[in-house]
Amino acid sequence: MEVLRLQNLQKSFGSVRALKNASFALNEGEVVALLGDNGAGKSTLIKAISGVFPVDRGDIYVRGEKVSIRSTRDAMDLGIETIHQDTSLAPDLSIARNLFLGREPVKLKWLGVFAPLDLAKLRGAASALLKRVGISKKLDADALVSTLSGGERQSIAISRAMQFAAKVIILDEPTNNLGVEETHGVLRFVKEVRDAGHSVLLITHNIHHVFQVADRIIVMRRGEIVAEQTVADTDLLTVESIITGADMSALLKETRAK
Amino acid sequence: MTIAAEDEMPVGKRRSSLLRSPQFSSLVILIVLLAVFAIADANFLSPLNISNMMAFLPELGIIALGMTLLLTAGEFDLSVGAVFGLAPVVVMLLVQNGEASIGVALLAGLLLCVAIGAINGLIVTKIGISSFLVTLSMLLVVRGAALYITQGFPLKSWDQPGFFVTLLAGSFNIGSFRFYTSLWWFIGLSLLAIYVLRYAKLGNWISAIGSNRNAAVARGVPADAVKVWLFILTSVLAGLAGMISAFRISAASPVAGTGYELEVIAMVVVGGTALTGGRGTILGTIVGALMLRAIRNGIVLIGVPGLAYNIFVGVIILAMLILHALLQKNAARG
């Protein structure tokens, strides 16, 4: 079942055409890896989906229905949760407050932004969530995010996306700046998220990670999607050559001949 | 690094984190300062002197509350001292020219503050110029306006008793202490600010914006709108403080509040609020306001020559900031 479809998305920054004509679909319960060199347009594509800025042209469908995503709030309400490169958490806030940032449980709702936080519920839900994702042993919901390691922060950001039962979870370079151990933790987490029924769009330029967790691969180059393959039907070398833009057909023949 | 799960967290650990918090160390230093002044001069704790300090405290303290919220969101406002001067001047001109009753004039003065704050906030958020440059320019514009419309002369303030005078600058006695109603304003606004920053949804947003604006925006927090409103709030509180002051001394001077912006920011950071945003404490600001007030008052009593005040004030502020920085480093390491 298809959860998200992008059709002919285009986006320019001045004279830079960051997205030329991007189309693809994401199905329920699959991990799709979005690959491409620096500047290929990966971040631009996911920012368009997550409502950071509007596209110039093109349509987005969620579960077959055409939607308009004009703000990050719109995307969240449609069940699209994004974990951006390096910018997902507020370090001076506690884990619990970060988990519910923007969707705080409150009492006396009619007070609007002045409504008091339901601190018991906030802490309880945060602890339960940390337990569910298997990191409560180490982390206290009241601990400040600034005291966490990079891997722990990514885990927190991913759990936050899970907790709102997001249909689509987008991860932009989630393993950047992480140690080996932490990277494995995050990748294991991605699998668990998929097994729980969420769809994941994973942006990375580490091909090895892709072959560990992804079901399908999409490659972008200079604002365009240049290849789309299931992991089972391809191999590392082929994908590498597509990313760098080397002569694909020659390489393909070569690898097949082997 | 290991952090015990919540139910296993030892009580001692919580207590030690409270003891290490910036507002706590500020409080300790305040108590030490008060003790030193009290020992050095018996008059320091006399009813007259305490009444004096309590008369001045709310005027800068009220501005400091707004500044704390603004700094926590990662911005600051250098135009508060000028707004403190302009607001009452405008009110008095309107009244003296017979253009408005006192009530309407006060309202007009506050609306002017709303406009000044909104302009600051909109330029900072929509055009993306740093709040340092925007509010520094606004300081010049506002102070210049106050001087121009008064031709530089102080105005006689409204001195007939009435509802608004009582509301803003009435006084009452408790025993041999004499307090002004402005103290109630300060206490009430402090409680509100504590509530908003620590317990309300808005406070969570303010801290998140100052801590990592992009993260907050990505969660759907309307960061720009929050900042604009905080600029407006700070301006309005500065204007209100100016009116309180003008009523208390029955004069509105176009140069009133000169230099207050730095004194207010000093109060806020001495209390433990981070100049870089994300970490703000209203309790710390109250301690900071008391501390600067006590220092200014105490060093006069113990006989420091008037012209040397600022040396002492500056040195004590610097010492406080160094202490906070060291504590912060320690906490990060521990």
Ligand SMILES: Nc1ncnc2c1ncn2[C@@H]1O[C@H](COP(=O)(O)OP(=O)(O)O)[C@@H](O)[C@H]1O
């Ligand atoms: N906000 C922006 N303003 C101007 N140019 C941008 C902006 N964001 C991205 N670009 C440009 O768009 C292209 C694609 O960038 P990006 O999507 O970040 O690539 P990737 O994430 O694949 O490394 C690059 O040429 C980049 O310089």
Ligand SMILES: [Mg+2]
């Ligand atoms: Mg990128």
